[in-house]
Every structure is written in C-alpha cells, then in structure tokens.
Amino acid sequence: xxxxxxxxxxxxxxxxxxxxxxxxxxxxxxxxxxxxxxxxxxxxxxxxxxxxxxxxxxxxxxxxxxxxxxxxxxxxxxxxxxxxxxxxxxxxxxxxxxxxxxxxxxxxxxxxxxxxxxxxxxxxxxxxxxxxxxxxxxxxxxxxxxxxxxxxxxxxxxxxxxxxxxxxxxxxxxxxxxxxxxxxxxxxxxxxxxxxxxxxxxxxxx
Amino acid sequence: xxxxxxxxxxxxxxxxxxxxxxxxxxxxxxxxxxxxxxxxxxxxxxxxxxxxxxxxxxxxxxxxxxxxxxxxxxxxxxxxxxxxxxxxxxxxxxxxxxxxxx
Numbered sequence: 014x015x016x017x018x019x020x021x022x023x024x025x026x027x028x029x030x031x032x033x034x035x036x037x038x039x040x041x042x043x044x045x046x047x048x049x050x051x052x053x054x055x056x057x058x059x060x061x062x063x064x065x066x067x068x069x070x071x072x073x074x075x076x077x078x079x080x081x082x083x084x085x086x087x088x089x090x091x092x093x094x095x096x097x098x099x100x101x102x103x104x105x106x107x108x109x110x111x112x113x114x115x116x117x118x119x120x121x122x123x124x125x126x127x128x129x130x131x132x133x134x135x136x137x138x139x140x141x142x143x144x145x146x147x148x149x150x151x152x153x154x155x156x157x158x159x160x161x162x163x164x165x166x167x168x169x170x171x172x173x174x175x176x177x178x179x180x181x182x183x184x185x186x187x188x189x190x191x192x193x194x195x196x197x198x199x200x201x202x203x204x205x206x207x208x209x210x211x212x213x214x215x216x217x218x219x
Numbered sequence: 220x221x222x223x224x225x226x227x228x229x230x231x232x233x234x235x236x237x238x239x240x241x242x243x244x245x246x247x248x249x250x251x252x253x254x255x256x257x258x259x260x261x262x263x264x265x266x267x268x269x270x271x272x273x274x275x276x277x278x279x280x281x282x283x284x285x286x287x288x289x290x291x292x293x294x295x296x297x298x299x300x301x302x303x304x305x306x307x308x309x310x311x312x313x314x315x316x317x318x319x320x321x
Binding site for chain 1: 262272295296307
C-alpha cells in the first residue's frame with residue numbers, strides 16, 4: 014500500500030470514530046441537561062400554581078421568536094454541511110455565517126429578556142425575588158440556570174463555527190474532508206433540541 | 220470503501236427545507252393548541268409530545284440518524300432515553316410519596 018492510499022484509509026476509519034466520539038459527548042450533554050429537567054419536573058410537581066404564575070411573566074413572543082431563530086439556524090448549518098459535501102464552498106461559508114448570525118441574534122434576544130427581568134429586580138438572590146413564594150423563587154432560579162447554561166452552549170457553538178469558517182476559507186475543510194464541520198453541526202442540533210424542550214417548559218405553562 | 224467521506228450522498232436542500240417547515244408548524248401548534256388544552260394537566264403532555272416529535276425530526280434528518288448504517292448510532296439515543304426514564308421514575312417515586320409513607 015503506498016502512502017497516499019494509506020492516508021485515505023486512515024481518514025476513512027477516522028470518520029466513524031470521530032462521529033461516534035461526538036455522539037458520546039452529545040449523550041453526556043443530554044444527561045447533564047436531563048438532570049436539570051428532572052429537578053425542574055420535581056419542583057414543578059410540588060409547586061404547580063407558583064410555576065404557572067411565574068411563567069406568565071416571561072415574554073412568550075420573544076421565546077417563540079427565539080425558537081424559530083434556532084430552528085432556522087439548524088436548517089442553515091445542515092445545508093452548509095450539504096453544500097460543502099457537494100463542493101459548493103462559497104455557499105457553505107455563507108450558510109455558516111448565517112448560522113452564526115442567527116446564533117448571535119438568539120443570544121441578543123436572550124440578553125434583552127434577561128435584562129428586562131433584571132431591571133424588574135428579578136434575578137437569583139435579589140430582594141424582590143426572595144420576597145416571593147418558594148415556587149416562584151425556584152422557577153426563576155431554574156430559568157436562569159437552564160437558559161443560562163443553554164445560552165453558554167450557543168456561545169460556544171458560535172465560536173466553534175467561527176473556527177470552522179476559517180478552516181473552510183483556508184481549504185483545510187473541503188469536499189473530501191468535512192467531518193469537523195459535520196460534528197460541529199451535530200453539536201448545534203443538540204443545542205437546538207434542548208431549546209425545543211426548554212421552550213414549552215418555561216414559556217408555555219398552563 | 221476507499222474513502223467513505225466522498226461516498227456519502229449529501230441530503231437534498233429541499234428535504235431540509237421541508238423538515239424546517241414541519242418544525243416551524245409544530246412550534247406554532249405548541250404555541251396555539253397545546254396552551255388552550257383543558258384540563259391543564261394534559262397540556263404538558265401534548266406540549267412534550269410535540270417537542271418529542273420535533274426532536275425526532277432534528278435527530279433523523281438534520282443529524283442524519285435515519286441514514287446511519289451502523290447499528291450503534293440507532294440504539295444509543297433510545298438507550299440514553301431509557302436510562303433517563305429510570306432516573307425520572309426513581310426520582311418521582313421519591314418526590315411523589317414524600318410525607319405519605321412514614
């Protein structure tokens with residue numbers, strides 16, 4: 014086997030391994046958020062009325078808008094990967110930039126939402142919040158921790174995509190070699206899935 | 220077998236757009252229908268069922284689980300969900316009966 018063929022073989026083997034590794038990471042992330050979802054369900058079960066009241070104070074329209082933004086960003090990163098696989102490098106880069114822009118827009122909305130709440134004196138351990146019922150304190154605590162950790166994931170995703178963008182621009186990632194971009198996409202979809210559950214659980218409590 | 224990365228058939232853009240449209244419609248459904256359901260106890264189940272369907276779409280189409288050939292990719296998600304279900308059941312059997320069983 015000559016050197017070139019050996020290199021190809023190595024890459025072929027690496028493909029499944031790299032993706033499997035990414036999936037294992039994703040599963041550990043699911044369990045990380047899963048723990049918080051269990052905490053949420055336990056507290057909501059114990060304080061249904063408080064959770065309902067507190068939830069009504071969240072901006073449903075903004076939450077729905079952010080859901081659409083994140084779903085659209087999932088579409089753009091999926092098509093960006095398909096584009097690089099088809100050899101359409103420029104299209105892939107444009108779609109990746111669109112994904113990053115949507116991610117930042119999501120964070121801007123989230124920041125605005127948090128900002129309004131904080132302005133009203135509702136933030137962890139604030140005197141206004143502590144004066145409220147136990148269930149509402151728990152709701153907002155979970156709200157800040159879960160959407161905060163999720164937002165952190167969005168930020169990390171945008172950073173990872175910016176590295177991918179440079180790699181595509183330099184030609185390191187191309188039609189033949191795109192697994193890092195595919196894995197970054199998997200991570201982004203995971204972030205999307207978590208938000209798919211956060212949205213009804215925080216914004217739409219009846 | 221020489222280079223698997225090249226042999227992958229990219230998904231059609233159209234397929235992704237259709238999936239995205241489905242996701243947006245389901246989001247609208249959660250927003251409008253699920254909230255109005257009575258009794259309220261059922262609303263959470265409908266909302267979670269819709270969220271589960273949306274995750275299924277993302278996992279199968281955007282994350283390509285549907286077209287994965289290796290069995291391991293097909294079983295890991297149900298496996299983790301099963302583990303998660305055990306955690307939930309154990310936690311709830313504790314929370315729900317606290318103060319009832321002495």
